Amino acid sequence: MSTGTDGSTEIWATIKDAPVPVKALLVGVFVNKLGWFLQVFLVLFLTTSKGFTDVQAGTALGIYGAGSVLGLIIGGSLSDKVGPRAAVMISMFGMAAFVLAIAYVPSYPAVVVVVALAGAVGQFYRPASAALLTELTPKNRQVMIFAVYRLAMNLGTTAAPLIGAALVAVSWNLLFIGEALAALAYAVVAIVALPKRRPSETAEVQDTVAGETPAANGGGYLAVLRDYKYVLFLLCMFINAAIYMQYLAVLPLHMKADGLSTWWFSAVVALNGFIVITCELLVTKVVQNWPARTVAMIGFVLLGGGLAFYALPGGIAIFVIGTLLWTLAEIIGGPTMFAYPGMAAPKPLLGRYVGSAHAMFGLGSALGPFLGVWAWNSVGTQVWVWCGLAGAVGIALAYFGMSRAAASDEEPAVDITPAAEPLPSESS
Structure with a gap:
């Protein structure tokens, strides 16, 4: 089987030679998506368990979607500022707390607020995970690793409604506990397996934008x-x-x-x-x-x-x-x-x-x-x-x-692990 140094872009070679943090991200997102119940069952929960109207439930689902879009924007900035590992941890711990709160808050306004927060915070991890996949994967393998990442998400998302239906048959509370546990599982993966960003790299993110000074970079998204x-x-x-x-x-x-x-x-x-x-x-x-x-x-x-x-x-x-x-x-x-x-x-x-x-x-x-x-x-x-x-x-x-450059252009992946702890693919 090919190693990480031969440039192979075969499916199994890409997965096998991926560094431990990349494999951890693939496992973490799969587990997290297995517990992706809230968006699927929110309307049913609010109408059957909470007694809200169809319009109120639909509005809450729309607010969840709006919060998710905002969360993706905030998550991108958070990833650049504190690092992908910290962003994933914040997202998953916050998501677990807000999902559990939905089951217990008493009033509709409170439900709307908590749902919006769950939608936003629960999406912080996505830009962070994608950024880390990019940083740790050689450029010629990035398209394939994103295909594997999408497969992990699709498999988890496909199974989630079936698992959720089984949990609902027992208890609505069990549904929210299950989603919170899935989020906490991804948080544990982040703590154990994702690399910390070195202080020098954090300073680079905060002080430099492609060779420009902070005053010239327009505050992040303006530069984008x-x-x-x-x-x-x-x-x-x-x-x-x-x-x-x-x-x-x-x-x-x-x-x-x-x-x-x-x-x-x-x-x-x-x-x-x-x-x-x-x-x-x-x-x-x-x-x-x-x-x-x-x-x-x-x-x-x-x-x-x-x-x-x-x-x-x-x-x-x-x-x-x-x-x-x-x-x-x-x-x-x-x-x-x-x-x-x-x-x-x-x-x-x-x-x-x-x-x-x-x-x-x-x-x-x-x-x-x-x-x-x-x-x-x-x-x-x-x-x-x-x-x-x-x-x-x-x-x-x-x-x-879009650039004319091919996806296979060679460019070394960025190493954001401590220097004393090389990634498996670097020591092979």
């Missing part, structure tokens, strides 16, 4: 916004998420209007999940060394084209073919799109670059369903044509906003 090409990429992330979410917002309405049962919609969604989980690593093995811009553009062609395909007549066959097309977009473009912020970021702003990308994807995921349902009610099946046009805009933004 001054990178106009990266801003175009951020718009790519927003469009990608906004039109991708239509498979949950508009697709079930369209299939119902065509007289197809809920079973058919469930089958189409299950088809997407099965292909992503079983095929994404294999596809990433092929495309990981392609230029990131090329991969993103291909992804938008397939995403916009697959959704636009739904506008054609033809019954269930059209829905299956369209789903296959945009699923191919997901497994081709997903790992590269989420690895790209680490490729584009100056090291002192890595957390903010990653956090802003995740936040724009989260914002698109939150607004996309509202926009899609409004368009469906206004123009019917033409909404899919609009999705195709939005995909074309994404192609242009990717072309002008």
Whole structure:
């Protein structure tokens, strides 16, 4: 089997040669996602257990989503300031406390506040985890390691509703205790296995931005916004998420209007999940060394084209073919799109670059369903044509906003472990 020094980007070689902190992140996020119950069961909990109205429950879920977007932005800054390890610990300990509080706070205003805090604090870890994956992985393996990371998240997220349903059958309180324990498990992983940032590197993050003085860097996120090409990429992330979410917002309405049962919609969604989980690593093995811009553009062609395909007549066959097309977009473009912020970021702003990308994807995921349902009610099946046009805009933004550099450009990973404790891949 290849070692970490031969440059192999095979799936197993990438996993095997990854340093201990990277493996710990993969395990930690999987365990954390196994306990991802709150967003799935919040509406049911608030209506059946707390006795709130449907509108109140839906509002609370929306506030949770808004808090999550804000948390991604804060998490990126926190990662740059205190280091990824500390950011993950703050996120997971805070999430455990706020999730438990939801089960016991007595009034609706208190529930809303705690839900917002849980949504925000619970997302601090994501920019930190992605930043650490970037720092500790050689550039030629970053796309593959993000594909593995996505697989860990998808597996955990797929299993979570089934585990949650079993816990709810016993007690609603057990559901929140389970999510808190999953968060604490990730916190323990961070304490034990994630590296501390050296004081010299903390000072670099605080005092330097790509060779600029603190006065010149504009306070972090302003420096990100001054990178106009990266801003175009951020718009790519927003469009990608906004039109991708239509498979949950508009697709079930369209299939119902065509007289197809809920079973058919469930089958189409299950088809997407099965292909992503079983095929994404294999596809990433092929495309990981392609230029990131090329991969993103291909992804938008397939995403916009697959959704636009739904506008054609033809019954269930059209829905299956369209789903296959945009699923191919997901497994081709997903790992590269989420690895790209680490490729584009100056090291002192890595957390903010990653956090802003995740936040724009989260914002698109939150607004996309509202926009899609409004368009469906206004123009019917033409909404899919609009999705195709939005995909074309994404192609242009990717072309002008992303670097031509290939994902496989060699660049040493940043070592943020104490000098006396080399990573396994460095001592092999």
